[in-house]
Amino acid sequence: MSGNDRTYDYVIVGGGTAGSVIANRLTEDPSVSVCVIEGGPSDRGLDRVLNLREWLGLLESDLDYGYTTTEQPRGNSHIVHSRARVLGGCSSHNTLISFRPFAEDLDEWVAAGAEGWDNATVQSYADRLKNNIVPIAEKDRNDLVKDWVQASAKATGVPVVEDFNAKTSHGGGFRDGVGFLSISYDPYTGQRSSASVAYLHPIMDVRENLALMLETWAERIVFDGDRATGVEAVTADGERVTVSARSEVILSAGAIDTPRLMLLSGVGPKGDLEQVGIDVRHDLPGVGENLMDHPESIIMWETTRDVPDETVMHSDGALFIRRDESDPRPDLMFHTYQIPFDDNTKRLGYESPGWKRAMCMTPNIPRSRSRGKLWLKSSDPKEKPALDFRYFTDPDGYDEQTIVDGLKIARRIAETEPFKSWIAREVAPGPDVVTDEQLSEYGRRAAHTVYHPAGTCKMGAADDAAAVVDPKLRVRGLRGLRIADASVFPTMPSPNPMVTVLAVGERAADLIRADRAS
Numbered sequence: 001m002s003g004n005d006r007t008y009d010y011v012i013v014g015g016g017t018a019g020s021v022i023a024n025r026l027t028e029d030p031s032v033s034v035c036v037i038e039g040g041p042s043d044r045g046l047d048r049v050l051n052l053r054e055w056l057g058l059l060e061s062d063l064d065y066g067y068t069t070t071e072q073p074r075g076n077s078h079i080v081h082s083r084a085r086v087l088g089g090c091s092s093h094n095t096l097i098s099f100r101p102f103a104e105d106l107d108e109w110v111a112a113g114a115e116g117w118d119n120a121t122v123q124s125y126a127d128r129l130k131n132n133i134v135p136i137a138e139k140d141r142n143d144l145v146k147d148w149v150q151a152s153a154k155a156t157g158v159p160v161v162e163d164f165n166a167k168t169s170h171g172g173g174f175r176d177g178v179g180f181l182s183i184s185y186d187p188y189t190g191q192r193s194s195a196s197v198a199y200l201h202p203i204m205d206v207r208e209n210l211a212l213m214l215e216t217w218a219e220r221i222v223f224d225g226d227r228a229t230g231v232e233a234v235t236a237d238g239e240r241v242t243v244s245a246r247s248e249v250i251l252s253a254g255a256i257d258t259p260r261l262m263l264l265s266g267v268g269p270k271g272d273l274e275q276v277g278i279d280v281r282h283d284l285p286g287v288g289e290n291l292m293d294h295p296e297s298i299i300m301w302e303t304t305r306d307v308p309d310e311t312v313m314h315s316d317g318a319l320f321i322r323r324d325e326s327d328p329r330p331d332l333m334f335h336t337y338q339i340p341f342d343d344n345t346k347r348l349g350y351e352s353p354g355w356k357r358a359m360c361m362t363p364n365i366p367r368s369r370s371r372g373k374l375w376l377k378s379s380d381p382k383e384k385p386a387l388d389f390r391y392f393t394d395p396d397g398y399d400e401q402t403i404v405d406g407l408k409i410a411r412r413i414a415e416t417e418p419f420k421s422w423i424a425r426e427v428a429p430g431p432d433v434v435t436d437e438q439l440s441e442y443g444r445r446a447a448h449t450v451y452h453p454a455g456t457c458k459m460g461a462a463d464d465a466a467a468v469v470d471p472k473l474r475v476r477g478l479r480g481l482r483i484a485d486a487s488v489f490p491t492m493p494s495p496n497p498m499v500t501v502l503a504v505g506e507r508a509a510d511l512i513r514a515d516r517a518s
């Protein structure tokens with residue numbers, strides 16, 4: 001593109017995890033032009049972003065939108081949902097833990113009407129990812145986590161797993177297990193292999209058919225009747241521009257900002273839009289519904305000796321437990337934190353051990369049953385939306401029980417050598433918290449997010465009134481508008497979702513190319 005011509009074949013909103021993949025794949029064809037509108041700056045040369053070990057410093061920084069939640073009567077109302085404001089999106093400030101989804105996670109998608117998103121197909125897209133996904137290198141493994149792995153296996157009877165993804169990539173999966181994580185990184189440099197590093201950096205100055213509008217915020221989708229024709233955006237200089245799409249507008253702004261943009265553009269539940277004075281362009285009841293997450297809680301210990309320095313990003317181990325034998329998948333997952341991960345415990349009045357004197361386990365709910373909702377508080381595009389996760393509100397108390405079980409299992413592991421002799425004392429919840437009621441109360445008040453909001457523009461079948469996109473990711477009832485990011489998940493993949501988001505990006509590019517060809 002040259003001069004002030006702002007017309008492209010495709011306009012992608014969000015140069016994040018999925019958006020980076022789509023931009024790369026579509027511009028492989030030199031006859032196709034693509035513009036990516038990205039709210040944040042480039043990550044190239046930004047060491048605090050590229051050095052994975054510095055990720056904690058990015059949370060609630062100038063590179064974080066920092067969304068808060070509404071009051072959570074049964075959970076923690078103080079959680080800040082970090083969302084990255086930088087090229088690569090959340091893959092540029094997350095921990096890059098990389099798990100393929102389980103086969104049964106994708107069976108659920110197909111059962112929910114996501115035809116074509118079966119396990120074999122999605123795994124074949126995960127096979128193509130350009131990210132460097134590897135089990136944590138030996139040089140980055142420390143003795144504390146090694147001892148925790150051994151003790152976890154001994155205390156819970158699960159096998160030690162060297163490469164979790166090798167088990168899910170070619171059938172079989174795993175029911176339970178403990179081991180070091182697989183991470184998208186370069187073990188030699190410790191740098192991220194984020195979506196932007198893997199998909200955009202190699203082509204940014206090379207492909208003339210790719211335009212990046214950085215620090216530019218999309219405020220509304222532009223329509224001609226029922227067809228999306230472009231995006232109205234505000235540039236870094238404050239200039240209001242319209243970027244036009246000859247073929248399609250693709251929303252990859254993430255599970256919070258994609259539904260936000262849809263609602264601001266008059267696409268969503270009619271009643272909600274009218275309440276904030278937005279003209280209804282298309283009544284689509286599912287926009288903002290089905291808000292899902294992986295909630296977690298925390299147990300923290302003070303260590304008897306210094307935590308060794310070797311690490312990828314201070315959270316190197318994972319444990320999967322299966323309580324329900326009727327489902328082949330694990331139903332309880334734990335991360336470790338070899339640092340005082342203490343935002344929520346401090347707020348509850350717990351003192352923290354020093355930086356090198358803490359070890360934590362964070363039990364999380366792989367398939368949480370509580371469902372929330374996102375809505376607009378006003379028609380002002382600058383006002384952040386309301387996020388009500390409705391944590392721990394599932395009627396059967398499944399979510400709450402999962403956290404209670406997790407805290408108890410963690411205590412069993414802490415009583416088992418060779419981990420036991422690393423522990424000086426339990427800091428939180430502490431020895432006075434013992435009954436299920438006490439553990440539930442503590443667990444919910446100290447709860448956090450694994451930072452995995454998803455599902456707010458879910459994919460589904462034509463007869464599902466709550467589906468926002470069809471299995472080809474096209475927004476129902478409109479033309480020229482697709483969504484590809486974590487918002488299209490019909491249900492939550494059990495493990496950390498980034499690999500699934502990247503695979504959504506890969507498949508979206510194929511679907512778009514196939515439509516173009518026909």
Ligand SMILES: Cc1cc2nc3c(=O)[nH]c(=O)nc-3n(C[C@H](O)[C@H](O)[C@H](O)COP(=O)(O)OP(=O)(O)OC[C@H]3O[C@@H](n4cnc5c(N)ncnc54)[C@H](O)[C@@H]3O)c2cc1C
Nearest residue numbers: 014016017018039089090094096097218254486496497498
């Ligand atoms: C702190 C943290 C740690 C995490 N750790 C892991 C992990 O270790 N493993 C894992 O699997 N998952 C992890 N996740 C979750 C995972 O990173 C996300 O699920 C995934 O990256 C989401 O991808 P996305 O494409 O949906 O959105 P994003 O990657 O968030 O991309 C959205 C992009 O759109 C841009 N944008 C938004 N709105 C607009 C607008 N209106 N105009 C212009 N640009 C806009 C944003 O700036 C952003 O770049 C973590 C998340 C966080 C926040």
